[in-house]
Amino acid sequence: MKKKIRVRFAPSPTGPLHIGGLRTAFYNYIYAKKYNGDFYLRIDDTDIKRNRKEYIKYILKALKWCKIKYNKGYNINKNRKYIQSKRYDIYKRYLNYLIKNKYAYYAFETKKELNEYRKNKNFIYNFLTRHKLNNSLNKNNKYIKKYIKNKKFVIRLVIPSNINIIYKDEVFGNIEINTKEIDDKIIYRSNNKPTYHLASAVDDHLMKITHIIRGKEWLSTTPIYIILYKYFNWTIPKFIHLPLLLNNKGKISKRFNYNNLPIYPINYKNLVTNNSYKSNGFFRNVFIYILALLGRSDLSEYKILNLKKIIKLFSLKKINKSDIKINYKLFCSINRNYILYGNSKNINYKLYLFLKKKNNNNIKKKIIYKIINLTKNRISLINDIWNVSFYFFINPIKYNIPKDIIKYINTNYKDIIKFIKNNIIFFFKKKNIKYNNINNYIKNINNINLLKIIRLSIVGELVGINLIDIIYILNKINKKIIIKRLKNFKKFIYQYKNF
RNA sequence: GGCCCAUUAGUCUAUUGGUUAGGACGUCAGAUUUUCAUUCUGGAAAUAGGGGUUCGAUUCCCCUAUGGGCUACCA
Numbered sequence: 001m002k003k004k005i006r007v008r009f010a011p012s013p014t015g016p017l018h019i020g021g022l023r024t025a026f027y028n029y030i031y032a033k034k035y036n037g038d039f040y041l042r043i044d045d046t047d048i049k050r051n052r053k054e055y056i057k058y059i060l061k062a063l064k065w066c067k068i069k070y071n072k073g074y075n076i077n078k079n080r081k082y083i084q085s086k087r088y089d090i091y092k093r094y095l096n097y098l099i100k101n102k103y104a105y106y107a108f109e110t111k112k113e114l115n116e117y118r119k120n121k122n123f124i125y126n127f128l129t130r131h132k133l134n135n136s137l138n139k140n141n142k143y144i145k146k147y148i149k150n151k152k153f154v155i156r157l158v159i160p161s162n163i164n165i166i167y168k169d170e171v172f173g174n175i176e177i178n179t180k181e182i183d184d185k186i187i188y189r190s191n192n193k194p195t196y197h198l199a200s201a202v203d204d205h206l207m208k209i210t211h212i213i214r215g216k217e218w219l220s221t222t223p224i225y226i227i228l229y230k231y232f233n234w235t236i237p238k239f240i241h242l243p244l245l246l247n248n249k250g251k252i253s254k255r256f257n258y259n260n261l262p263i264y265p266i267n268y269k270n271l272v273t274n275n276s277y278k279s280n281g282f283f284r285n286v287f288i289y290i291l292a293l294l295g296r297s298d299l300s301e302y303k304i305l306n307l308k309k310i311i312k313l314f315s316l317k318k319i320n321k322s323d324i325k326i327n328y329k330l331f332c333s334i335n336r337n338y339i340l341y342g343n344s345k346n347i348n349y350k351l352y353l354f355l356k357k358k359n360n361n362n363i364k365k366k367i368i369y370k371i372i373n374l375t376k377n378r379i380s381l382i383n384d385i386w387n388v389s390f391y392f393f394i395n396p397i398k399y400n401i402p403k404d405i406i407k408y409i410n411t412n413y414k415d416i417i418k419f420i421k422n423n424i425i426f427f428f429k430k431k432n433i434k435y436n437n438i439n440n441y442i443k444n445i446n447n448i449n450l451l452k453i454i455r456l457s458i459v460g461e462l463v464g465i466n467l468i469d470i471i472y473i474l475n476k477i478n479k480k481i482i483i484k485r486l487k488n489f490k491k492f493i494y495q496y497k498n499f
Numbered sequence: 500g501g502c503c504c505a506u507u508a509g510u511c512u513a514u515u516g517g518u519u520a521g522g523a524c525g526u527c528a529g530a531u532u533u534u535c536a537u538u539c540u541g542g543a544a545a546u547a548g549g550g551g552u553u554c555g556a557u558u559c560c561c562c563u564a565u566g567g568g569c570u571a572c573c574a
Contacts, residue, residue: 014573046574047574050574111572114571114572121500121501122500124501124570154572172503175504177503178502181502181503182502182570188572190572191572193572195571195572195573195574197574200574215568216505216568217569217574218568218569218574219568219569220502220570221570241504244504244567244568246566246567293511294511297511297512297513298512299511299512320505321504322505322506322567323504323505323566323567324510327509327511327524329510329524329525330510330523330524333525334523337523375536377536377537377538378535378536378537379536446533448534451533455533462534463535464534466532466533466534467533
């Protein structure tokens with residue numbers, strides 16, 4: 001019988017989860033979904049100096065937004081079992097086994113001493129050097145006991161001497177690393193806490209993890225994990241390493257810029273930013289697609305697929321090996337593509353929710369939807385809708401007038417005032433103005449500059465949707481708006497008649 | 500420095516021994532649009548370099564270069 005697949009996502013809460021971490025979580029999730037397996041969430045918080053509870057919350061929130069659901073695992077309210085800081089007793093039991101079988105030993109060097117050794121760049125704490133160093137392999141029992149009693153020790157894993165550890169990665173193929181390159185890794189610190197290597201190996205075994213899906217940065221550290229598994233005589237899981245996500249400067253980190261955005265806005269100590277994928281206006285399903293895209297060579301067709309299809313198409317063979325540079329602009333255009341061709345019901349609703357917050361004049365829902373339909377083909381992110389539709393909600397704040405129009409206003413000042421007063425305003429004072437009336441009126445003006453001036457007075461700038469639509473909608477919202485704006489503009493050019 | 504991994508246009512990638520090296524975003528030009536956007540048409544643009552193996556190499560091997568990761572009492 002085939003063993004049930006079980007994967008885990010095991011972030012360490014030393015910073016807000018970034019897109020790279022989320023991508024790892026997502027790949028674990030879809031892998032489990034694809035093969036009907038389990039997906040667990042574990043919090044690997046063995047780095048007690050850098051861990052923060054806020055980051056655990058952040059991780060959970062980010063997973064939730066992306067709808068990455070786990071079968072079992074850490075839950076801030078209910079289940080706190082899947083967190084390593086609550087499992088120290090367990091690790092200690094396994095540690096004792098390693099010591100008893102001479103797979104691990106006590107070492108007594110201070111950090112200072114180690115730094116001294118490391119000034120020689122070739123220094124490695126392993127089979128070549130350990131017999132000369134200050135550890136329980138070389139010292140008598142009395143000495144060892146004294147150090148252990150004073151808690152001045154770490155425990156190191158015995159890395160076997162000069163053998164090639166070969167393992168198969170499902171993405172990268174066979175990886176071969178000689179043990180002479182590897183330190184006898186510290187698996188237990190002087191503060192009585194295990195390090196990641198021990199804790200994660202033990203947990204992965206106890207949780208019966210069958211596949212380890214994580215970032216490529218672990219590729220050369222995997223032998224340590226394998227050695228531990230062999231000492232315990234456990235079944236080694238399969239490894240699936242994912243290409244790294246890079247920003248312009250290298251591996252993405254907790255420092256944010258536009259190519260390295262957080263998922264959610266964060267405000268924690270000196271980590272403050274309002275920008276994030278969510279708050280900048282990415283659609284959830286687009287963001288999920290982007291996560292899938294980062295590392296999959298089969299998803300370059302530029303159609304936004306839903307989760308079901310992403311899972312259906314998933315194949316280890318299609319995971320690429322080379323690292324991926326985050327390209328925020330590309331992400332934006334994927335979002336834009338979705339707005340243009342995606343599920344318009346969902347899109348319009350989200351855009352409506354955004355505009356609703358800004359709607360101070362109680363513009364009717366129906367009209368807002370109309371505005372959305374007219375403007376949404378010119379935006380990339382949800383938030384952009386304001387930039388292209390603000391003039392329906394507020395009067396123009398400033399007039400963005402190009403030089404040639406300034407010149408035109410200066411030379412034809414009197415005629416323009418006259419035109420506004422006697423022609424346009426006169427037109428808008430009529431009752432029951434229909435779309436066709438506006439259409440005919442505008443078409444008959446037949447003077448590009450005057451049309452531009454009408455647009456300027458209403459919108460504040462020369463870009464935007466069809467002028468007839470703008471006028472029609474504004475007139476529907478409130479008959480007085482256009483007249484008011486025309487008068488404002490008249491006042492404005494009167495003030496600045498010599499630009 | 501050592502070890503590991505990668506290298507196709509600006510970016511994401513297709514082609515795993517025979518293709519005029521394909522697509523998407525971006526970019527440029529034209530048409531449409533009173534403007535902008537959309538839409539349509541078209542253009543420029545890549546197998547990092549050098550050696551092998553082969554009738555033939557983007558594809559396999561080696562070297563170099565570049566990028567990235569690891570080399571922590573971080574994960």
